[in-house]
Amino acid sequence: MKKILIFILVISLSSVISCNSFRTDKKLSVAGIPDSKEVYYIDASVGDDINPGTVKKPIKSIMELNLRLQKKPANICFVGGQVFDGTLVLSSINGKNTDPIKIYSAGKAKAVINGNKSEAIRIENCQNIWITDLDFKGNGRKNGNTTNGLSIAHSRNCKIENIKAEGFQKSGVDLYDCSEMEVKKIIASDNGFCGINIMGSSRNISGKIIIQDCKAENNPGDPTNLDNHSGNGILVGVSDSVVIDHCSATNNGWDMPRQGNGPVGIWTWESDHVTIQHCISYRNKTSKNAKDGGGFDLDGGVTNSVIQFCLSYENQGAGYGLFQYAGASDWSNNTVRYCISINDAQTTKGAGSIFIWNGSDDIQQLANCMIYNNIVYNPGTPLISFENSSAHKNFTFCNNIFLGSDHPIAGVNKGSTFIGNDWWNTSGESKFMNFTNLAEWAKATGQEMLKNRYAGMQKDPKLKGPLLTDITDPYQLEKLYCYTLQPDSPLKNKGLDIKSIFGLVQPLRDFYGNSVPLGDAAEPGIYEMK
Secondary structure, three states: OOOOOOOOHHHHHHHHHHHHHHOOOOOEOHHHOEOOOOEEEEOOOOOOOOOOOOOOOOEOOHHHHHHHHHHOOOEEEEEOOOEEEOOEEEEOOEOEOOEOEEEEEEOOOOEEEEEEOOOOEEEEOOEOEEEEEEEEEEOOOOOOOOOOOEEEEOOEOOEEEEEEEEOOOOEEEEEEOOEEEEEEEEEEEOOOOEEEEEEOOOOOOEEEEEEEOOEEEOOOOOOOOOOOOOOEEEEEEOEEEEEEEOOEEEOOOOOOOOOOOOOEEEEEEOOEEEEEEOOEEEOOOOOOOOOOOEEEEEOOOOEOOEEEOOEEEOOOOOOEEEEEOOOOOOEEEEEEEOOEEEOOOOOOOOOOOEEEEEOOOOHHHEEEEEEEOOEEEOOOOOOEEEOOOOOOEEEEEEOOEEEEOOOOEEOOOOOEEEEOOEEEEOOOOOOEOOEOOHHHHHHHHOOOEEOOEEOOEOOOOOEOOOOOOOOOOHHHHHHOHHHOEOOOOOOOOOOOOHHHHHOOOOOOEOOOOOEOOOOOOOOOOOOOOO
């Protein structure tokens, strides 16, 4: 697992006036926080580095701004619509919880910080820094840039909002060893390694982070990374308590410069308590003959994490990967629920819509996963695929709707139980695997059996349809009515009670926000019928 300078004096002065109007003493400033600190105003058109940096006499360059910040930290206001070359550097600067250091642009358009071959902003050992309403640009992942766009390390309680980061060889936004962070409304595109990357270390994991309303688009791959994956959308590693909410990832990973393990749209590794929810990951890619290129992934060393209320479609790799690599910490107690996969695993060899792989080949290292109340649609590719090395235990598939061919499962199952699922062959045939029907397969394998009684279904669920989509906005997911059940669906009240059987607490809401359950029992799939 991608300018126009303001040179007319009247326009420039009006921009400065807009900057001044953004800050008025004792009134509200960024995000409604009272602005009590001084402000450095920076104007690339009429500013001068000998000026005091006031609204009427702004400074001109980021180089001078860095020198001033070393002596006296203050808020920073860039004139909107201008391009500022250089790397803004903040080191060991601490704002207050009620009065953070704010870096922003003001005016009708956002200011652009052009890092050229380096970062646009680099922050180290800081706290209470807010960055908003700016664009970051680099020379391009293949045209001289060698860094991240916004790089924040060893810092806490920072907020990044309404930022676009593009043209950086590594990640558009990169957080390392950070805690209590908010990353919101970021568009990260045309970067190399990753759109948004959260990373901790063995000494100091990152944690208590929310990534919300972000887009990772067309981050193709890092041309210098020849021994590991690149071209990811949103990636969280070595972290604890992270939420990825209402985000999207698409068209990432298509230019990874190697074969082997590859990129994924949205995923996590070596992390605990990560929640990925209300997200869309679609049409992600990998390099030719390489692995992955999937939608979502709970990878090596992930524990107590969940993917829920998400949509994956038309990815080259698996819609949902459940992976463990050799050398990772144990993978356990994870969940995939109330999610959709549509025509995933389009080209990646061996992948299915849901794909299980254990590179350690130790059954103890990939254990305890609930995959329930999902819908998987893929007539042309296996719905569930087990890699040759896929030793695992206590994986349970329950209350899912599977729509595919007569061979929906590929590979050898080494630890998964199927119970209470609806398997429907889109051709209408009853053949299941190498058996006449699902019931015969259940009798022969012990799958889809509950207390020695047949618990599976092989019925047309009567989804509203059509079953393809082009939806890209996570806030439109609840309008994906094509995957609701029609009133005469044979699945009404046919879901198993996962609380009594497995001791799990059912979510309060389904994919569409309906209460669970609404009738005598829940339904298989993502929709609760009245």
